[in-house]
Amino acid sequence: MNIAALADYRRYPLISPLSAVQVLPDRVQVHWADGRLSPFHHQWLRDNCPCPECVYSVTREQVLEIVDVAEDLGCHGAHIDSQGCLCLEWSDGHRSRFDPGWLRAHAYDEQSREERRAHKAHSQLWDSSLQLPVFEYQALMDDPAALLQWLLALRDTGLTQVRGAPTEPGSLALIARRISFIRESNFGVLFNVQSKADADSNAYTAFNLPLHSDLPTRELQPGLQFLHCLVNDAVGGESIFVDGFAIADALRREDPEAFLTLCETPVEFRNKDRHSDYRCLAPIIALDALGRVAEIRMANFLRGPFDTSVEQMPRLYHAYRRFIAMTRETRFRVIRRLDPGQLWCFDNRRTLHARNAFDPSSGARHFQGCYIDRDELLSRILVLQR
Structure with missing residues (x-):
């Protein structure tokens, strides 16, 4: 041998x-x-x-x-x-x-x-001054080195933009599958984000969406979310992002009791429509085995009534209000308008996203989205690094 x-x-x-x-x-x-x-x-x-x-x-x-x-x-x-x-x-x-x-x-x-702990990947916290990581679509499709740099940015920063993508419906799947297979949900493999009269989610309306993570009603929230702009002629509808890990870090420093309350108190999230009923009971802030923030679970419009002890209820409301208020602070917010051929890809279990209201009578607005689990991102990085 x-x-x-x-x-x-x-x-x-x-x-x-x-x-x-x-x-x-x-x-x-x-x-x-x-x-x-x-x-x-x-x-x-x-x-x-x-x-x-x-x-x-x-x-x-x-x-x-x-x-x-x-x-x-x-x-x-x-x-x-x-x-x-x-x-x-x-x-x-x-x-x-x-x-x-x-x-x-x-x-x-x-x-x-x-040494191993020091060399492990660490989240790079960001605020409104973020230098947004931007990548070109064709390079990601053709060049494994460019693909790896994009995936590392997704892992460490949790928010990226890709430019120069095709605008044909369904083309989002091509770049998503450069990472891995797409996670299907009750909204489909690719879902259309458009205003419609028979909406089964607030996302499919024209009014504003507050900062949230998608599918907090699932035991495992999707890791990556893609939002691909095909048409955007309507007035309004800007995208808003905050780093949930940065807000959790600030909350831990500024109000430790509120931070601990959101880590330890489970909250039920519910997603009910005419054909499905998803529910998940979990804390808003989840920690990993080393005590680091690993996940933010938040969507006020999908939250059920709080259910905790009489003594804990005021503390939970204080902590919840404080967290929501911090997501509204300009120090944390990144606001951008997406143009046709551009797409967001972000860590849905970290980066909270929102949308300003838009006027559907002012022009068409059509986005497509999909999900990939975070495990697939991490696996693809390791394979590319070999």
């Missing part, structure tokens, strides 16, 4: 070669040439063995279950081979071989973990 087997499809650069290895009763201690010391417990190393017996080479998915390995497993030998890989011999006779790049990328000494 010339190189160590890898348990996934990524490449791991050699940050530092291995310089020495030491076997202890419950762990293997690895010394790196740059001076770092990384302990690896026997169970962890055996659990992550990348050999063909433990990982199916076609799918690169694990077939070993650690419960089938003795809990008191010992390491009988360890050395660094001529390719710089860590080689281990276990007390049950199994052998493992680890690529040093992979091993360093997954080391769990505190310094290595802190």
Whole structure:
């Protein structure tokens, strides 16, 4: 074997070669040439063995279950081979071989973990001074490097504009599928945003829409939303955006109790029409496993009556009013009018969007929209980065 087997499809650069290895009763201690010391417990190393017996080479998915390995497993030998890989011999006779790049990328000494946390993608908060990331349609269709830059902007900023798109109905699907498949909803695969008499959503009227996320009534709100302008001759109808993460960050600093209330108190959102009835009970601000803001769920026109304790109700109203008031502050708002051939693509679980009222008698206005889940965006980025 010339190189160590890898348990996934990524490449791991050699940050530092291995310089020495030491076997202890419950762990293997690895010394790196740059001076770092990384302990690896026997169970962890055996659990992550990348050999063909433990990982199916076609799918690169694990077939070993650690419960089938003795809990008191010992390491009988360890050395660094001529390719710089860590080689281990276990007390049950199994052998493992680890690529040093992979091993360093997954080391769990505190310094290595802190490095990984520092290199993780971080949301770039923005306000009314945002330099809007703008991309050209044809470049995104033709150039994988341009596509990657667009997707990174979507991931980190949560609001982008694309210009030079075709204006034929249905053409939005072409660029959306450059990311992944489109998520269908009760509004269809592509939905038409036009004023109509028999509207089943306030979006399909001419009056203003307050800042909101789409489909907060679903267990999982769509991650990305596209809005593509085909015709826009009507007076009014400007798009308004705020960074919900930036507002949550400001609320955490300016009114910590209100922030905590919106994180901990579930609110029911409802979307009822003649043919469907969607409901979801969830907090307005959702945090991830590390305590960072991961999602904003907000649409006042789809919200049911608050249902919380008598003691909590005044606190909930205070927090809710404060959040809505902050979305109206000019310091957070970005306002733009979309022209034919332009489209918005934004993180629907982060960037709240609104629309000014427009006059349908002044001219036609026709947008098309669609959704893609955030997981598909993140997956596409990782594949392009390979």
